[in-house]
Amino acid sequence: MRRVVAALISLLGLALAQESHRVAITHPFSPFNRETNFLLIWVLVFSVLVFGVVAGSLAYITWKFRAKPGQEGEPPQVHGNDRLEVVWTVIPILIIFVLFGLTARSLIQVNRLPAGALKVEVTGYQFWWDFNYPELGFRTSNELILPAGVPVVLEITSKDVIHSFWVPGLAGKRDAIPGQKTLLSFTPEKPGNYYGFCAELCGPSHSRMLFRAIVVPKEEFERFVAAAKNYTPPVADARGQQVFQQNCMACHSVQAKMPPAVIGPELGFVGNRVSLAAGIVDYTPEHLKTWIKDPAAMKPGVKMPGFPQLSEEDLNALVRYLDGLKVEGLDFKALPKF
Ligand code: HEC
Ligand SMILES: [Cu+2]
Structure with missing residues (x-):
């Protein structure tokens, strides 16, 4: 295990030492790549948001509904919640529409032939x-x-x-x-x-x-x-x-x-x-x-x-x-x- 970590650290060091070329779409030098970068940032923002909400709720629920001292048998079971289900269906659909709109806009921009x-x-x-x-x-x-x-x-x-x-x-x-x-x-x-x-x-x-x-x-x-x-x-x-x-x-x-x-x-x-x-x-x-x-x-x-x-x-x-x-x-x- 320790050897794997050491190998990973030296690899990282190597990668950093080799940073003579800043090969990344996050350093855009053309309008084309500024569009790519713009989309990347929005996709990242939504990904982080979704991850935060899902992982955060999971952690909260696991903690909140843990077995308490003196508890006997199963806790009360919940079967569905219409309002919650509508919310977690509508929000992702909205996110997809926003990303679709942004992508279509960028595609039109970069595919224009000057x-x-x-x-x-x-x-x-x-x-x-x-x-x-x-x-x-x-x-x-x-x-x-x-x-x-x-x-x-x-x-x-x-x-x-x-x-x-x-x-x-x-x-x-x-x-x-x-x-x-x-x-x-x-x-x-x-x-x-x-x-x-x-x-x-x-x-x-x-x-x-x-x-x-x-x-x-x-x-x-x-x-x-x-x-x-x-x-x-x-x-x-x-x-x-x-x-x-x-x-x-x-x-x-x-x-x-x-x-x-x-x-x-x-x-x-x-x-x-x-x-x-x-x-x-x-x-x-x-x-x-x-x-x-x-x-x-x-x-x-x-x-x-x-x-x-x-x-x-x-x-x-x-x-x-x-x-x-x-x-x-x-x-x-x-x-x-x-
Ligand atoms: C049978 C065909 C063939 C012969 C004969 C041949 N080459 Fe090549 N050469 C190639 C090909 C194909 C490549 C591209 C290789 C690659 O990068 O995948 C290449 C690549 C090169 C490169 C690198 C080109 C670059 O753009 O960086 C050089 C320099 C080169 N050859 C020099 C020579 C020299 C000098 C000779 C004679 C002594 C020679 N070649 C004979 C087919 C040939
Ligand atoms: Cu190829």
């Missing part, structure tokens, strides 16, 4: 996310770059099983369903690096199917768009490029454009990334190396083969090449994390 919104096509794959900007003509993977203060409409779908798009600080959840488009619209307000999740059990690495929503000031987004449109993948290491072309090109594009068929994530701006492998680790050249050698060790069930056969030199050259694939002058790592 005019002039930025469109992004979101596709879920086991176990990563693809983001295509059809009107701007470029594509990213695992990191959704968005301008602050501009409404966005996501067209969400999946190419294999059902996933669900969720950024606790901004919006969601919204299912990604194969062969179907689901829409989700919201306006991010504050620049930051927001944690995203797949919120629908989708296979052995469902818990490792994360992503980031990188919200940047509008001017910075426009700079990124201009650079992404005219993107020619830089070659930081010629040998690395060769290794890439021989081993990786069949599945990965570095052009930042939508390829005819998508197999793996876009690596065009991988050097600008804050995270790697669908948000499961920070982006560093070391993590890149570990991933390429044996991705399955970091992500069970992954659809990318490992490359343990690459020589250390080839691997280093490859990592230098990948790290050089970026738009200069943009640093997303300094953004606050939510």
Whole structure:
């Protein structure tokens, strides 16, 4: 027993120590999530009220009608009380009507599609996310770059099983369903690096199917768009490029454009990334190396083969090449994390 308590306490400590991302819908950074938060609070208020009344009456009745000293046999039995029964039926019905009204109001608010919104096509794959900007003509993977203060409409779908798009600080959840488009619209307000999740059990690495929503000031987004449109993948290491072309090109594009068929994530701006492998680790050249050698060790069930056969030199050259694939002058790592 004592060991269980100690384990629980250390787990709690760990959870608190890891609070670098404030992943909670209780820290809303978009009108969408303010609605979610508003509903959460009302549901909580009613839950606490109902719990208080039920648990309180139970405690009171248990105490009040306990066996008293000198009492013989059963106390007088009560069979029904019409007035009480009407009251405890009508009050919950009223609560349900109030919650229904509030929910309908919020649903109408958040499902309105604003005019002039930025469109992004979101596709879920086991176990990563693809983001295509059809009107701007470029594509990213695992990191959704968005301008602050501009409404966005996501067209969400999946190419294999059902996933669900969720950024606790901004919006969601919204299912990604194969062969179907689901829409989700919201306006991010504050620049930051927001944690995203797949919120629908989708296979052995469902818990490792994360992503980031990188919200940047509008001017910075426009700079990124201009650079992404005219993107020619830089070659930081010629040998690395060769290794890439021989081993990786069949599945990965570095052009930042939508390829005819998508197999793996876009690596065009991988050097600008804050995270790697669908948000499961920070982006560093070391993590890149570990991933390429044996991705399955970091992500069970992954659809990318490992490359343990690459020589250390080839691997280093490859990592230098990948790290050089970026738009200069943009640093997303300094953004606050939510
Ligand atoms: C058979 C197809 C395939 C080949 C070949 C392949 N990959 Fe991958 N790669 C994938 C898939 C699929 C993923 C997504 C894995 C996941 O996160 O579930 C991926 C993920 C990655 C990621 C993480 C992407 C991100 O957005 O964070 C990197 C980096 C990467 N691969 C690099 C490479 C390199 C370098 C090579 C060549 C040495 C290579 N891959 C070869 C299919 C492939
Ligand atoms: Cu998923």
